[in-house]
Amino acid sequence: MIDKLEFFIALARERHFGRAAEECGVTQPTLSAGIKQLEDQLGVMLVQRGSRFQGLTPEGSRVLEWARRIVGDSRTMREEMRAARHGLAGHVRIAAIPTALAMTPRLTTPFREKHPNVTFSILSRTSIEVLTLLENFEIDVGITYLENEPLGRVAAVPLYSERYQLITAAGNTYSERETVTWKEVAALPLCLLTSDMQNRRIINHHLQEAGVEAHPTLESNSMIVLFSHIRTGKWSSIMPLNLAETFGFAEPIRSIPIVEPDAHHTVGLVAAHREPHTPLVSALLHEAKVLADALDGFR
Known part of the structure; x- marks a missing residue:
């Protein structure tokens, strides 16, 4: 059957x-x-x-x-x-929201060092697609927001909190500021993720809280496209702090905290709500908890 x-x-x-x-x-x-x-x-x-x-x-x-x-x-x-016969081996399928992709090596690299017979596929997907793929057995785990929109029945391990920065070139408006407000950011020529991304919905929400709306001059579902346009010096963007730090922005690119409010949203690993999990998924959930503890030590 x-x-x-x-x-x-x-x-x-x-x-x-x-x-x-x-x-x-x-x-x-x-x-x-x-x-x-x-x-x-x-x-x-x-x-x-x-x-x-x-x-x-x-x-x-x-x-x-x-x-x-x-x-x-x-x-x-x-x-x-x-x-039980051969030890932990196989192929792990991960889908992650675009802003979390740069964090995946922090999970996959130590995992494979412990389990060298495991291989990975990593896909960039929206938060809704992550949950759909998980439900349909098309991925083993996902990395997505945990508390902004409904997740349904999943096992979740919080990894880190996203905090938002204005990413802009030196010499641009606000580039020398210590902080900038959401209201001020809205007036800049912005390149942002597309509206089907939860990150974009989060950004829209915080701009609306400040009484303004986003009118980006460029949208993409690719972080690489956004970074490339920022580097021209003609566009700015709103990105999570951890993502900006991972890409190691140096001069002439500036990363400036956005306040009023100082917003943060939790990102974590999710797996189907099932007991027991497969050995691979159980091991990944454990590795995620180890990573979460390590990231917490840097906060």
């Missing part, structure tokens, strides 16, 4: 029989037959059918919750037995 549940999860995610079959590595008739057999076994219709996929039935939505739980437990069991 596990393979049929995996077919069903893939169909719910892709919402297309052909794409779901391709993802599962089977033909479309094989996938369709597997889901029909699952319906026969359970005695309910799971999928609204027509000439194409039209969605899940109410029973299908409930079965999807069970399918994720059962498939997750099955994968955990297999990985735990493999770890």
Whole structure:
């Protein structure tokens, strides 16, 4: 039954029989037959059918919750037995919000030193995408904001707090200031992350608190694009302090704290709310706690 549940999860995610079959590595008739057999076994219709996929039935939505739980437990069991035989090994899939990407080596590097048979994939995603990928078993852990928007049922380890800085070139407005206010920052030619990013929604919120709005002259979902434009001296940006420190800005780029308010938001590691976790995820959660303690020592 596990393979049929995996077919069903893939169909719910892709919402297309052909794409779901391709993802599962089977033909479309094989996938369709597997889901029909699952319906026969359970005695309910799971999928609204027509000439194409039209969605899940109410029973299908409930079965999807069970399918994720059962498939997750099955994968955990297999990985735990493999770890018992061969030690911790495998591939870890991480999705992180763009502002946290520069922090990932602080987690992955010591982890791989302890477990040299582990490899990694790291993706840049929005906070909403991180949670969706986690729910659909497409990643093992995510790095995202913990307290600004709802997370749902996840296991979370707080890592650090984002505090916000004006990043600008020497000679620009406010570049010689010790601090700058959110209201003052709004008048500058800004390059910011796109509005689908939670970091941008946070920035918009603090600007609105100051009675102003952001009108960026450039938007991107890439931090590299933002940094590149800042270095021209023609744009400024609002970025977390930890990100600016990681990139090691030197002259002629200045990093100036933004106050009124002195805002901060917690970023952490999240994993699906499941006990037990796979050995790899359990080890990553432990490594995240070690990293959090180390980062706290620098505050």
